[in-house]
Amino acid sequence: MHSAVPRPATFQHSGPLRGTIKVPGDKSVSHRAIMLSALAVGESRISGLLEGEDVLATAAAMRAMGAKIERTGEGSWTVHGVGVGGLMQPSATLDMGNSGTSTRLLMGLVSSHRISATFIGDASLSRRPMGRVIDPLSLMGAEFTASPGGTLPLMVRGLVPAIPIQYRLPVASAQVKSAVLLAGLNAPGITEVIEPIPTRDHSERMLRGFGANLSVELAKDGVRHIHLMGEAELRPQNIEVPGDPSSAAFPIVAALITPGSEVTVTHVGMNPTRNGIYKMLEAMGASLSYSNEREVGGEPVADITARHSILHGIEVPPEVAPSMIDEFPILFVAASVAQGRTTTSGLDELRVKESDRLALMASGLHAIGSVVTETEDGLLIDGSGGEPLEGGAAIKSALDHRIAMSFAVAGQHCYKGVIVDDVTPIATSFPSFESMLMMLKGVEGSSISSDDFAHS
Ligand SMILES: O=C(O)C1=C[C@@H](OP(=O)(O)O)[C@@H](O)[C@H](O)C1
Numbered sequence: 045m046h047s048a049v050p051r052p053a054t055f056q057h058s059g060p061l062r063g064t065i066k067v068p069g070d071k072s073v074s075h076r077a078i079m080l081s082a083l084a085v086g087e088s089r090i091s092g093l094l095e096g097e098d099v100l101a102t103a104a105a106m107r108a109m110g111a112k113i114e115r116t117g118e119g120s121w122t123v124h125g126v127g128v129g130g131l132m133q134p135s136a137t138l139d140m141g142n143s144g145t146s147t148r149l150l151m152g153l154v155s156s157h158r159i160s161a162t163f164i165g166d167a168s169l170s171r172r173p174m175g176r177v178i179d180p181l182s183l184m185g186a187e188f189t190a191s192p193g194g195t196l197p198l199m200v201r202g203l204v205p206a207i208p209i210q211y212r213l214p215v216a217s218a219q220v221k222s223a224v225l226l227a228g229l230n231a232p233g234i235t236e237v238i239e240p241i242p243t244r245d246h247s248e249r250m251l252r253g254f255g256a257n258l259s260v261e262l263a264k265d266g267v268r269h270i271h272l273m274g275e276a277e278l279r280p281q282n283i284e285v286p287g288d289p290s291s292a293a294f295p296i297v298a299a300l301i302t303p304g305s306e307v308t309v310t311h312v313g314m315n316p317t318r319n320g321i322y323k324m325l326e327a328m329g330a331s332l333s334y335s336n337e338r339e340v341g342g343e344p345v346a347d348i349t350a351r352h353s354i355l356h357g358i359e360v361p362p363e364v365a366p367s368m369i370d371e372f373p374i375l376f377v378a379a380s381v382a383q384g385r386t387t388t389s390g391l392d393e394l395r396v397k398e399s400d401r402l403a404l405m406a407s408g409l410h411a412i413g414s415v416v417t418e419t420e421d422g423l424l425i426d427g428s429g430g431e432p433l434e435g436g437a438a439i440k441s442a443l444d445h446r447i448a449m450s451f452a453v454a455g456q457h458c459y460k461g462v463i464v465d466d467v468t469p470i471a472t473s474f475p476s477f478e479s480m481l482m483m484l485k486g487v488e489g490s491s492i493s494s495d496d497f498a499h500s
């Protein structure tokens with residue numbers, strides 16, 4: 045897990061950002077690739093895996109439950125699965141670090157195996173609500189002993205045979221959907237998840253790719269019904285993980301707000317359940333172009349070119365939220381330098397991520413001179429109209445990688461730069477973020493720390 049020693053860094057404005065980069069593999073797809081490979085019978089090969097701390101926590105947990113997982117090269121991994129139903133009793137607690145996805149999806153897997161597991165995590169993860177997965181998994185027969193408020197540390201005891209259920213998601217969450225489906229893999233009969241608001245569908249795509257009997261029916265009212273036949277036998281696969289659209293959003297917004305910039309990010313996942321940020325940036329006037337559109341590992345991908353653009357404020361429709369749920373922090377940065385007001389609502393979920401992202405973005409943007417109003421479920425931002433913000437403030441990243449990266453990008457548009465008090469959380473999802481930013485800025489020696497370039 046990431047070092048307990050905080051590392052501050054200063055991010056200054058620069059000349060144009062230029063270049064072509066590839067961002068690391070998609071975090072959601074990487075977690076699922078490890079988990080499903082570990083449940084297949086035989087050897088799967090994964091390329092382009094995100095080697096960030098969150099995914100490494102998933103890999104360590106699957107190893108502790110019997111899968112053989114090896115790194116064979118940069119981003120290249122082989123996994124010998126144990127078969128659905130074959131997970132073994134872990135001998136120690138499972139440390140999930142900072143990762144909500146690892147925790148919730150693995151709680152699902154353990155729930156339908158004859159094993160028990162204790163999950164622990166860092167201070168941020170230990171505050172996040174697990175009741176949303178405890179509820180359906182209890183209906184499937186698993187037993188839980190959780191900390192007050194349904195938080196970590198918690199213990200799960202699985203049941204075999206688990207009870208297949210029909211479950212309507214009370215919250216738009218791909219993690220809850222996936223936890224139920226993964227538990228359903230080893231339950232006799234059909235597990236059905238009813239999804240009133242669509243969320244990222246990587247689990248559905250990949251389960252089908254591994255040979256599970258899964259169907260999705262779109263009812264007349266637009267509600268998705270996902271059926272999975274349990275006691276599945278998964279066949280090993282070769283999986284290529286697309287680049288993470290959530291990570292790509294940071295260099296893309298940096299290019300959009302920095303005069304003279306042109307940046308291309310290749311091989312970016314363009315799954316329609318994930319690309320809301322790009323749609324909203326375009327609605328704000330962003331110059332984005334897409335090329336080399338193709339399919340990789342069952343997911344659409346494209347190369348995206350972003351050119352500096354005059355952005356204007358918009359009203360973000362709340363129904364777009366699930367398709368860009370992790371991108372609001374960086375959207376707020378774009379909004380803070382746009383012309384006019386950007387309005388967001390329906391974002392209660394942002395309060396239970398790695399941090400309360402509404403509160404932290406509001407206070408941080410205010411501290412660097414942006415005009416922000418925090419509401420119960422969103423932010424209203426009156427942009428600077430392209431003028432740089434004052435900057436100069438020290439921002440708390442609060443164990444939240446996306447807060448750290450958002451303010452690193454905001455530093456690009458501040459007279460006095462931005463100090464991020466701790467950039468170590470960035471390693472959970474985008475370990476090469478700082479060197480990538482320096483490369484685009486044209487700063488020599490991409491391994492020097494951002495403290496160094498701040499004074500160069
Ligand atoms: O299923 C996933 O891989 C994820 C789902 C989302 O969480 P919720 O399910 O809590 O919305 C997202 O915020 C997270 O980064 C990854």
Ligand SMILES: C=C(OP(=O)(O)O)C(=O)O
Pocket residue numbers: 071098142143144145146370397398446473
């Ligand atoms: C919310 C996130 O991840 P997780 O829930 O897996 O911690 C994220 O990556 O922004």
